[in-house]
Amino acid sequence: MKKSENIVVGISIGDLNGIGGEIVLKTFEDSRILDFCTPVIFASSKVMAFLKNHFNSTINFNDINHLNQLTFGRVNVLNCWKEPVTIDFGKEDLKIGEYAIKSLQAATKALKDNEIDVLVTAPINKHNIQSKEFKFPGHTDYLAQELEGESLMLMVAENLRVGLLTDHVPVKDVAIKISADLIEKKINTVYKTLQQDFKINRPKIAVLGINPHNGDNGVIGNEDDDIMRPTLKKIKDEGKLVYGPYAADSFFGSNNYKNFDAIIASYHDQGLIPFKTLSFGQGVNFTAGLNKIRTSPDHGTAYEIAGKGTADESSFKEAVFTALQIFKNRSDYELLTQNPLKQTEKQR
Incomplete structure (x- = not known):
């Protein structure tokens, strides 16, 4: 089984005009969480730099272009796009919806390819993500198509x-x-x-x-x-x-x-x-x-408080720790069902 800190948590950034960026930053500002996992935020270094400055975050990101450049024990940002993005907190924007889907699709592919271990999704707006290429009411339906189970x-x-x-x-x-x-x-x-x-x-x-x-x-x-x-x-x-x-x-x-x-x-x-x-x-x-693990907070984009620095990250943080615990439990279960004798010996 992987060491705790080597469990790679993929983060899809969600709707950038909502509270997703803020709760992601607040969750990983406490460096003790890096004792339990290595996060990878699927977005862009420019976007995360903007969010860091806006919310006065103390995180030092490790910017990467490929997941084989990941650094364990750091908060990694995988560049899913290069161009600048205009963030207007609290506004529904079709263009912002496109970036939410770019992040989700890249993170889901990495999950399918075993480049990340679990996926935690920040909130999206179910309306502005709709397009000819993406016709799902939300994360769950999309992941049901992409993953097995x-x-x-x-x-x-x-x-x-x-x-x-x-x-x-x-x-x-x-x-x-x-x-x-x-x-x-x-x-x-x-x-x-x-x-x-x-x-x-x-x-x-x-x-x-x-x-x-x-x-x-x-x-x-x-x-x-x-x-x-x-x-x-x-x-x-x-x-x-x-x-x-x-x-x-x-x-x-x-x-x-x-x-x-x-x-x-x-x-x-x-x-x-x-x-x-x-x-x-x-x-x-x-x-x-599903054959892969995905969690999310139990709330939406909360446009009414987006950008104000008042969002509560508790549910998102719980989503990260729940994903980690399920990953460990599932690993133990697979070990037990594949080789019961080996598991018994391990417990002695």
């Missing part, structure tokens, strides 16, 4: 983990998209990630219903009775500790969520509103189910 958005904050059956889907389409096959796929993805990425040998998973009060026996919809209940019974009969569906309105308020290793919500706001309420800005978005 069954992707799932999993929000993480200490022992609270919330996954989604459907993520960036209009509410009117949620029930249409939820099928027995989708439920099985998502539960299996959560089950596997809890084992390999969080070291939980026999995970206990709760699933929230689709309709209010789980449909009230068909009064408010039949999806929970016709699709959700029989599918969960089938999965439970196969030996997995899967429970539900639970009525979403009372599940978190009653503290029932504390009895499970993960909760799977049927749609975005059903899971994200209670998660963000409980995590108080310490949450992390982890794209589970």
Whole structure:
């Protein structure tokens, strides 16, 4: 396994008119973090020099043009473009969206080529990234195409983990998209990630219903009775500790969520509103189910405070440490599953 400081963390810079640059700088200004990883920011030396001066950062960057020039124990900046970029904090700009995608594409390629170990993405604007070449609602959908596996958005904050059956889907389409096959796929993805990425040998998973009060026996919809209940019974009969569906309105308020290793919500706001309420800005978005590790903070570009120096880097910092911990856990899991005897000897 790699030494801690040699775990290479790729950083996609996100929307330069948002708070991404600021929270990246604040995270790595504490040089102690370099004891745990070597960061590579996918942007340009000119952009990072501008951000450093604007926010009075003390970081001394190591500017590189190729990843084989990387210096361990330093904050590296990989030049993904040479031309100057006009940054206008707080403004939505299609040109800035193009640079966000350049950074993301370069970082994703490096991840696929094993030139970086994990990817942490700064926030993007889902509107200004759209083009003929890039037609994805966000990071998760793009990475699902580029990387192997069954992707799932999993929000993480200490022992609270919330996954989604459907993520960036209009509410009117949620029930249409939820099928027995989708439920099985998502539960299996959560089950596997809890084992390999969080070291939980026999995970206990709760699933929230689709309709209010789980449909009230068909009064408010039949999806929970016709699709959700029989599918969960089938999965439970196969030996997995899967429970539900639970009525979403009372599940978190009653503290029932504390009895499970993960909760799977049927749609975005059903899971994200209670998660963000409980995590108080310490949450992390982890794209589970893929063959590579990607995390991000649980917030957006925050144009309203961009450039003011007041952004809180806590969630981004948590995203970095979560990626590192998952990388170590997954390495241990692979070692254990490939050679159980060797792992046993190592633990003696």
